[in-house]
Structures are given as structure tokens and as C-alpha cells.
Ligand SMILES: [Zn+2]
């Protein structure tokens with residue numbers, strides 16, 4: 001940021017350096033100095049190295065991160081950092097840093113209220129660091145609760161035809177979203193979907209309806225929620241010997257050829273990220289002086305923000321020195 005006390009750069013996560021405060025958003029390494037903020041507990045946002053053990057994050061994120069990393073993280077707070085609902089998954093937060101000027105870091109976010117979750121609401125900021133996973137024109141999603149109704153119909157139709165159904169998706173986030181509207185079908189939660197759901201319940205207010213997979217065979221057609229990794233696991237292997245329909249649930253299901261690629265019977269584009277137009281209206285609502293886009297279609301979104309909103313915008317990675325840039329961005333398929 002020019003003319004400000006704060007500077008923003010990609011480094012150990014996204015670093016914001018000021019006279020009073022040093023802040024790292026989704027750092028790769030928890031530092032022993034400054035503030036470490038973790039937006040949510042998806043693996044691409046979690047630290048890999050530890051010089052300290054304190055982080056600013058929601059209780060759900062701290063618990064899920066600690067369990068996934070096998071290392072206890074402790075809660076930290078700061079008068080400079082405010083946590084705001086990011087609407088991406090249970091426990092996800094945006095961070096508003098006040099260090100003279102205000103910087104909003106969204107992490108992954110979704111602005112739509114849905115399935116018992118509040119969406120991310122824009123707040124006034126001087127600088128905005130926004131995710132851009134679906135930041136390219138054309139990546140816009142139908143209302144998410146409508147997709148939920150379509151998924152539920154599809155599941156019920158298959159169960160009525162004596163098929164068991166396996167919905168494949170992310171154990172943390174999407175699985176709890178599905179439970180909000182499929183709970184009455186008492187789905188079986190497979191492996192890490194079960195433990196992720198229990199961590200969310202133990203740290204939050206919500207209770208979901210589900211069953212653990214029993215040791216013996218389940219004969220009646222039933223609904224299962226699992227990760228794609230469970231495809232090779234014992235539960236799915238057993239189901240595949242009988243009548244089974246599979247579906248993958250992800251925003252990427254908007255893309256043609258997705259089914260073949262994922263080897264499933266159906267794909268549903270239910271996304272926990274903002275679509276392209278949602279990103280633009282979020283930026284407009286924050287009314288920043290400058291925007292840095294991060295992840296996915298970062299350059300596309302930056303140029304659309306500048307052209308359509310008249311706000312200076314650039315891909316965050318463009319701030320990185322050439323020699324450090326190699327290998328810093330994750331491939332799209334990993335999100
Ligand atoms: Zn995420």
C-alpha cells in the first residue's frame with residue numbers, strides 16, 4: 001500500500017507489516033512474533049511449521065486445525081484484529097486488521113446465507129485481500145439452496161429405486177452443509193467426515209443428524225457422505241458390490257466433462273466459494289482503495305475489478321519477487 005503505514009506482501013502466508021503490528025494471514029509457519037491468523041481449517045490454509053502455538057481463529061478452526069495437524073494450537077486475541085463471518089465453512093472467518101488504515105483479508109468466503117450459515121458481509125476497508133478461486137467470468141452459481149433441493153430429490157429418487165447413494169465431498173465444510181438439509185435421511189458418515197462433524201459439534205452450537213457406519217453390512221439402501229479418498233476404503237468397496245449411485249459435490253461441477261473426470265454418476269455445483277459476480281459485488285461493498293486477489297483466477301478478477309468498478313486491483317502474487325514466485329500457487333484442482 002502506498003502512502004500508508006502498512007505494507008502487504010506474500011511471504012509467510014499473506015504478511016501485513018506496520019509500525020504497531022505485524023500480522024500474517026494463513027501463515028505456512030506459525031511465527032513466535034507478531035499475530036498469526038488462520039481463516040479456516042482446510043489443508044491449503046493450515047500452517048506446516050511452528051515456532052509458536054498461538055493463533056487468532058475461531059474455536060471450530062482451532063480445534064479442527066489442532067486435530068488435523070496433531071498439534072495443539074491456542075487461541076490468541078488482539079485489539080487490532082476483528083474476526084468476521086466468512087460464510088465459507090463452519091468456523092471460517094475473515095479478518096479486519098486496524099493498524100492505522102484498515103485491511104480486510106477474506107480467506108475463502110461465500111456471501112450467500114444458506115443451510116444455517118450466515119454469508120460474508122462486506123465491510124469498509126482501505127485495502128482488501130480477497131480470494132479469487134472462481135474469479136473468472138462465467139463462474140456464477142445458481143442459488144445454493146435450490147441446488148440443495150435438487151440434490152435431495154436425486155438422493156430420495158435413488159433410495160426409492162433401491163440404490164444406496166454415496167455423496168463425495170470435503171469432510172470439513174461441505175459435509176456439514178449437506179447434513180443441514182439431508183439430516184432427516186440419517187446419512188452414514190464415513191471416516192474423516194464423521195470426525196470432522198464431531199469436532200464442529202463439540203466446539204459450536206449446532207447438532208446434526210447422522211449415523212456412524214456400523215461394523216457389519218448395512219442391507220437397506222442408505223445414504224453415505226464421504227471424501228473422494230474413501231473410494232478406495234472398505235465401506236465404499238463393500239457398497240460397490242451392490243446397487244450404488246455416486247455423486248460429487250463441488251463448484252467445479254459447473255464445468256463440462258466433470259463427471260467423466262471424477263468417475264461419478266452425477267455432479268452438483270454446490271460451492272462454498274463466491275462466484276465471479278458475487279466477488280465483484282463484495283468488492284464494491286467494501287469500497288477499498290486497492291484490492292489484491294489471491295488464489296485461482298486472480299489476474300482475471302483483478303482486471304475485471306479495475307475495468308468494471310474503477311478500483312485499483314492486482315494479483316497478490318504479482319507483489320512477489322520473481323525468484324520467490326516459483327511453486328507458490330496451488331493448482332486449481334487442489335481447492
Ligand atoms: Zn477453504
Ligand SMILES: [Zn+2]
Nearest residue numbers: 042044108335
Ligand atoms: Zn482455500
